Amino acid sequence: MATEISPPEEGEAEGCIQCQMGSKLVLFVTGKCHWGCDYCPLSDNRRETPDMFANERRCSNFEEVIQEGRAMRATGTGITGGDPMLDFDKTVEAVRALKSAFGKEHHIHCYTSIPIKPEQAKELGDAGLDELRFHLLDLSLDRYKESVIASDSAGICVGIELPAEPDKEEKLMQLLEELNHSPVQFLNLNELEITIGNQQNMDVRGFNLAGGITAAAEGSAALALRLKKAAEGMDFHVKFCTSNYKDAGQLRNRFRRRGEATLRPYEILSDDDTILFGAIPCPLEDASDDVKEIAETLGLLDGWIRYDASNQRIEIPLSAAEDVAEHLNVPVQMIEVHPTHDRLEVGVVHLNELR
Numbered sequence: 335m336a337t338e339i340s341p342p343e344e345g346e347a348e349g350c351i352q353c354q355m356g357s358k359l360v361l362f363v364t365g366k367c368h369w370g371c372d373y374c375p376l377s378d379n380r381r382e383t384p385d386m387f388a389n390e391r392r393c394s395n396f397e398e399v400i401q402e403g404r405a406m407r408a409t410g411t412g413i414t415g416g417d418p419m420l421d422f423d424k425t426v427e428a429v430r431a432l433k434s435a436f437g438k439e440h441h442i443h444c445y446t447s448i449p450i451k452p453e454q455a456k457e458l459g460d461a462g463l464d465e466l467r468f469h470l471l472d473l474s475l476d477r478y479k480e481s482v483i484a485s486d487s488a489g490i491c492v493g494i495e496l497p498a499e500p501d502k503e504e505k506l507m508q509l510l511e512e513l514n515h516s517p518v519q520f521l522n523l524n525e526l527e528i529t530i531g532n533q534q535n536m537d538v539r540g541f542n543l544a545g546g547i548t549a550a551a552e553g554s555a556a557l558a559l560r561l562k563k564a565a566e567g568m569d570f571h572v573k574f575c576t577s578n579y580k581d582a583g584q585l586r587n588r589f590r591r592r593g594e595a596t597l598r599p600y601e602i603l604s605d606d607d608t609i610l611f612g613a614i615p616c617p618l619e620d621a622s623d624d625v626k627e628i629a630e631t632l633g634l635l636d637g638w639i640r641y642d643a644s645n646q647r648i649e650i651p652l653s654a655a656e657d658v659a660e661h662l663n664v665p666v667q668m669i670e671v672h673p674t675h676d677r678l679e680v681g682v683v684h685l686n687e688l689r
């Protein structure tokens with residue numbers, strides 16, 4: 335079962351609320367980033383790439399991005415990278431395209447580590463950006479003040495988003511005081527994760543896994559909770575997002591939402607938010623006759639049986655496959671796929687034993 339969605343806290347950013355619901359499209363506009371943060375979890379296939387991804391779908395244009403947004407019934411979009419400001423024109427174009435396709439109410443937030451110029455903040459605001467989250471490279475607001483003020487003046491909700499690094503407690507506590515009485519409306523603290531992409535760097539800094547099945551760094555959660563407590567009564571909201579919730583909550587909720595929106599009539603959504611259906615392998619030259627015969631034998635209407643040419647199989651309801659498996663002398667399978675654009679196959683179970 336998916337992780338339960340907690341009610342929003344007072345002052346919580348709208349971008350976070352929609353992410354928790356799984357209703358935000360994740361738009362990766364560019365892999366360009368020249369900061370080289372040692373905790374960056376970005377996978378090698380996306381680092382420095384100019385390619386664009388909408389959720390898990392590689393896109394060559396904004397029409398494909400919009401298609402993915404519609405496929406998951408997106409209520410908003412989070413624009414990320416790399417650093418979106420290193421392809422500023424594409425980022426502005428993305429905001430305009432999304433607002434044009436989905437309406438002004440489609441909530442868009444964006445991340446950057448760059449102290450953008452006031453004229454850039456105005457352009458983003460004019461395009462319709464709702465929320466801008468700054469990642470402070472030196473954990474200080476000083477070099478970002480002009481950008482924060484300009485963004486706020488442009489009608490953009492301004493926040494700060496950072497990992498809770500266990501060895502940076504003193505600087506993060508100082509940052510709380512800097513943020514107080516500034517235009518910053520929220521501080522999001524993410525539990526520091528140890529991944530394949532950053533494990534060597536995390537080892538150098540002496541960080542260990544917190545234990546269990548999480549990718550979280552030991553001490554990160556405790557620090558985030560101390561910071562949240564210390565910020566009580568200040569003029570901005572502090573949110574802590576755990577490593578486990580990002581995976582088991584936000585991602586699962588988004589998968590489920592896309593699955594519910596794109597299920598074919600013969601498919602079902604599993605408790606793990608994957609898609610299940612029955613299948614019978616079939617070469618292309620036999621497909622037309624076999625589909626007709628199976629449809630007539632099982633009484634399947636149009637839409638309840640389909641030939642998948644790329645995988646050379648006939649797809650039918652899982653219940654029908656289970657019913658006929660023991661009576662057929664050809665393979666009958668249960669197929670499990672992710673509800674993503676490429677429908678990544680994650681499991682095949684053979685429902686009969688051939689004699």
